[in-house]
Amino acid sequence: xxxxxxxxxxxxxxxxxxxxxxxxxxxxxxxxxxxxxxxxxxxxxxxxxxxxxxxxxxxxxxxxxxxxxxxxxxxxxxxxxxxxxxxxxxxxxxxxxxxxxxxxxxxxxxxxxxxxxxxxxxxxxxxxxxxxxxxxxxxxxxxxxxxxxxxxxxxxxxxxxxxxxxxxxxxxxxxxxxxxxxxxxxxxxxxxxxxxxxxxxxxxxxxxxxxxxxxxxxxxxxxxxxxxxxxxxxxxxxxxxxxxxxxxxxxxxxxxxxxxxxxxxxxxxxxxxxxxxxxxxxxxxxxxxxxxxxxxxxxxxxxxxxxxxxxxxxxxxxxxxxxxxxxxxxxxxxxxxxxxxxxxxxxxxxxxxxxxxxxxxxxxxxxxxxxxxxxxxxxxxxxxxxxxxxxxxxxxxxxxxxx
Amino acid sequence: xxxxxxxxxxxxxxxxxxxxxxxxxxxxxxxxxxxxxxxxxxxxxxxxxxxxxxxxxxxxxxxxxxxxxxxxxxxxxxxxxxxxxxxxxxxxxxxxxxxxxxxxxxxxxxxxxxxxxxxxxxxxxxxxxxxxxxxxxxxxxxxxxxxxxxxxxxxxxxxxxxxxxxxxxxxxxxxxxxxxxxxxxxxxxxxxxxxxxxxxxxxxxxxxxxxxxxxxxxxxxxxxxxxxxxxxxxxxxxxxxxxxxxxxxxxxxxxxxxxxxxxxxxxxxxxxxxxxxxxxxxxxxxxxxxxxxxxxxxxxxxxxxxxxxxxxxxxxxxxxxxxxxxxxxxxxxxxxxxxxxxxxxxxxxxxxxxxxxxxxxxxxxxxxxxxxxxxxxxxxxxxxxxxxxxxxxxxxxxxxxxx
Numbered sequence: 091x092x093x094x095x096x097x098x099x100x101x102x103x104x105x106x107x108x109x110x111x112x113x114x115x116x117x118x119x120x121x122x123x124x125x126x127x128x129x130x131x132x133x134x135x136x137x138x139x140x141x142x143x144x145x146x147x148x149x150x151x152x153x154x155x156x157x158x159x160x161x162x163x164x165x166x167x168x169x170x171x172x173x174x175x176x177x178x179x180x181x182x183x184x185x186x187x188x189x190x191x192x193x194x195x196x197x198x199x200x201x202x203x204x205x206x207x208x209x210x211x212x213x214x215x216x217x218x219x220x221x222x223x224x225x226x227x228x229x230x231x232x233x234x235x236x237x238x239x240x241x242x243x244x245x246x247x248x249x250x251x252x253x254x255x256x257x258x259x260x261x262x263x264x265x266x267x268x269x270x271x272x273x274x275x276x277x278x279x280x281x282x283x284x285x286x287x288x289x290x291x292x293x294x295x296x297x298x299x300x301x302x303x304x305x306x307x308x309x310x311x312x313x314x315x316x317x318x319x320x321x322x323x324x325x326x327x328x329x330x331x332x333x334x335x336x337x338x339x340x341x342x343x344x345x346x347x348x349x350x351x352x353x354x355x356x357x358x359x360x361x362x363x364x365x366x367x368x369x370x371x372x373x374x375x376x377x378x379x380x381x382x383x384x385x386x387x388x389x390x391x392x393x394x395x396x397x398x399x400x401x402x403x404x405x406x407x408x409x410x411x412x413x414x415x416x417x418x419x420x421x422x423x424x425x426x427x428x429x430x431x432x433x434x435x436x437x438x439x440x441x442x443x444x445x446x447x448x449x450x451x452x453x454x455x456x457x458x459x460x461x462x463x464x465x466x467x468x469x470x471x472x473x474x475x476x477x478x479x480x481x482x483x484x485x486x487x488x489x490x491x492x493x
Numbered sequence: 494x495x496x497x498x499x500x501x502x503x504x505x506x507x508x509x510x511x512x513x514x515x516x517x518x519x520x521x522x523x524x525x526x527x528x529x530x531x532x533x534x535x536x537x538x539x540x541x542x543x544x545x546x547x548x549x550x551x552x553x554x555x556x557x558x559x560x561x562x563x564x565x566x567x568x569x570x571x572x573x574x575x576x577x578x579x580x581x582x583x584x585x586x587x588x589x590x591x592x593x594x595x596x597x598x599x600x601x602x603x604x605x606x607x608x609x610x611x612x613x614x615x616x617x618x619x620x621x622x623x624x625x626x627x628x629x630x631x632x633x634x635x636x637x638x639x640x641x642x643x644x645x646x647x648x649x650x651x652x653x654x655x656x657x658x659x660x661x662x663x664x665x666x667x668x669x670x671x672x673x674x675x676x677x678x679x680x681x682x683x684x685x686x687x688x689x690x691x692x693x694x695x696x697x698x699x700x701x702x703x704x705x706x707x708x709x710x711x712x713x714x715x716x717x718x719x720x721x722x723x724x725x726x727x728x729x730x731x732x733x734x735x736x737x738x739x740x741x742x743x744x745x746x747x748x749x750x751x752x753x754x755x756x757x758x759x760x761x762x763x764x765x766x767x768x769x770x771x772x773x774x775x776x777x778x779x780x781x782x783x784x785x786x787x788x789x790x791x792x793x794x795x796x797x798x799x800x801x802x803x804x805x806x807x808x809x810x811x812x813x814x815x816x817x818x819x820x821x822x823x824x825x826x827x828x829x830x831x832x833x834x835x836x837x838x839x840x841x842x843x844x845x846x847x848x849x850x851x852x853x854x855x856x857x858x859x860x861x862x863x864x865x866x867x868x869x870x871x872x873x874x875x876x877x878x879x880x881x882x883x884x885x886x887x888x889x890x891x892x893x894x895x896x
Binding site for chain 1: 508511512542545546548549550551552553554555557558559560561562564565566568569571572573575576577579580585586587589592613636638
């Protein structure tokens with residue numbers, strides 16, 4: 091069996107955790123499995139490097155140099171992990187993204203993988219060694235070092251698993267799998283033994299932090315078997331697989347997210363092109379708009395509301411206010427005190443009552459719904475942030491998700 | 494004018510020092526000079542990375558992985574310096590040793606440069622940019638990352654200056670040049686305006702810590718003009734040049750060193766090959782033996798004494814004791830309480846009284862000489878460590894070196 095194991099930053103945060111991870115890799119190697127390791131930077135190192143860059147120079151910082159800086163974190167981690175493995179008698183070689191054959195575009199700080207040619211990784215495997223690859227990095231078509239962005243190590247692992255035709259890709263993290271709700275909010279939240287790609291994709295889009303959405307998308311498109319599991323308990327986690335033919339659970343999980351703020355532009359003249367202009371400008375400013383709701387037009391004017399990351403609120407407000415002035419809208423307001431609760435389930439497609447249950451449950455608990463958006467297998471409601479925990483608990487209960 | 498500027502770890506120890514260095518580079522660039530920068534890891538970072546490796550695994554650590562780990566330090570520094578330059582409006586690109594074309598052998602942790610092909614560095618220069626190269630690193634003939642060893646950044650700078658046909662190589666450090674003696678020991682020690690390669694080479698061999706001896710050797714062999722100067726005061730430092738034809742100063746400097754210990758093997762049968770065996774074994778164990786003294790044979794037995802770094806004392810003793818047992822020598826003793834004082838001067842060749850002055854001066858001040866070694870332009874004496882400071886002061890005075 092050939093397996094790719096990816097260890098996140100918390101899994102290798104200090105020398106002790108590093109040794110613990112090395113032991114797991116050694117066990118896998120001793121079992122006779124071929125193991126390829128992908129590792130993130132230790133603990134909060136990426137944040138520390140970013141802070142160092144801020145201390146050196148405020149304002150605009152060149153992407154090429156930020157990538158050279160940030161990728162030093164994974165480089166350290168790969169070398170230290172190999173040193174730990176070597177001390178346990180396991181032959182191991184570190185590889186940078188470039189050495190592992192990750193060719194990317196030139197979009198620094200958030201590069202896209204163009205091709206993976208893991209020749210050196212395959213050679214190491216063939217000679218009985220454990221290749222340890224730096225996550226989230228590659229080399230661009232201009233021969234510069236590139237970073238794939240935060241959470242990019244998951245994508246590195248999945249792309250390597252695909253290129254090496256691995257039997258599975260294990261994403262080790264600080265939670266023991268994918269849960270029916272955040273166990274910190276819902277005491278009887280249950281770890282799911284399986285989840286479909288489509289469901290996990292909706293969950294990550296709705297705020298489930300791990301694994302990174304991009305990696306789930308890649309795994310789904312390339313049929314890579316994912317296993318989300320813990321590097322602290324080492325227990326079996328959650329398998330992510332193709333949608334199964336058997337009866338689907340109507341609702342699989344409740345997901346919460348309080349990272350976004352809401353912006354509303356009111357009194358917008360109801361003529362074509364205004365919404366398009368707004369969201370094009372926001373996109374050009376790299377504001378990642380999530381939900382969009384436009385009210386029914388009344389007396390020739392309408393309201394447009396959208397949610398976007400709180401970090402982008404200032405930019406969002408500036409762009410929206412500028413447009414409001416141009417088109418003579420009556421005003422722009424924002425609310426950072428909102429949150430989103432979502433229910434996700436592949437079985438909801440054929441069960442029309444799911445949305446009604448959600449709205450009734452929230453209303454019955456005095457929770458007001460401010461915005462609604464849906465996909466084929468997800469319903470999301472924006473509510474007041476201080477009612478989020480209660481909403482997750484009552485919905486988890488209403489759909490009978492507890493263990 | 495084309496200049497290579499090398500900044501050591503103390504010169505870029507924190508964001509403030511990093512900005513100060515960036516300002517100097519920006520000034521050079523604005524003057525219209527072509528400037529290539531070589532930078533070491535920030536402050537004590539290399540030591541911290543070594544400690545991290547020790548925390549992860551004791552004992553033997555693979556050189557390939559140590560190099561991958563250590564070179565992360567210079568990578569961070571190059572990127573941060575470019576970020577600082579960019580904020581000052583100076584276009585700059587960071588390059589790893591590999592990107593800068595440093596091809597090395599596969600001798601990890603202490604690799605030797607085989608060839609420098611700085612195509613990308615030259616391209617950056619040609620387009621008006623400032624290339625910032627990671628010091629002490631390269632890529633091996635096996636395509637692995639290599640480290641040139643401690644102090645290797647000086648060598649990187651000198652090799653780049655040679656490959657790029659630079660007009661000068663400026664080695665910035667935390668002292669303002671090369672002095673006639675350590676100014677901490679001798680208050681009226683004088684900064685030398687010029688020093689010859691041969692003298693500086695002897696001084697670095699005798700304990701003068703900067704610049705790294707290997708880089709001085711390279712610069713001498715390839716006729717690279719060196720300028721040793723301070724990144725704290727920015728004043729003119731010491732130029733290192735080919736030996737001049739004009740009258741040489743008899744003595745240029747007094748150099749002190751307390752990093753070594755002395756080992757003596759007594760009662761050695763006086764037959765050929767014993768010394769050869771001893772020093773071959775020490776060399777094989779990477780013990781860097783410095784001075785060697787063998788006494789005149791008496792009654793068919795002799796004593797051999799040598800000095801070696803204190804860090805290697807345990808290894809040295811083990812090897813020497815083992816040989817003593819084999820050959821029936823009477824005993825092995827060691828003394829870590831020694832130091833070496835040297836006088837260096839290109840003019841001493843034609844002045845036979847120099848050694849006599851040194852011995853008389855030491856004797857006249859009650860300082861006993863335990864070992865002596867000489868080269869054409871240097872005389873070194875091993876004395877008791879607690880008399881070192883006094884020895885430096887009286888010799889500096891005896892040769893009239895003060896300002």
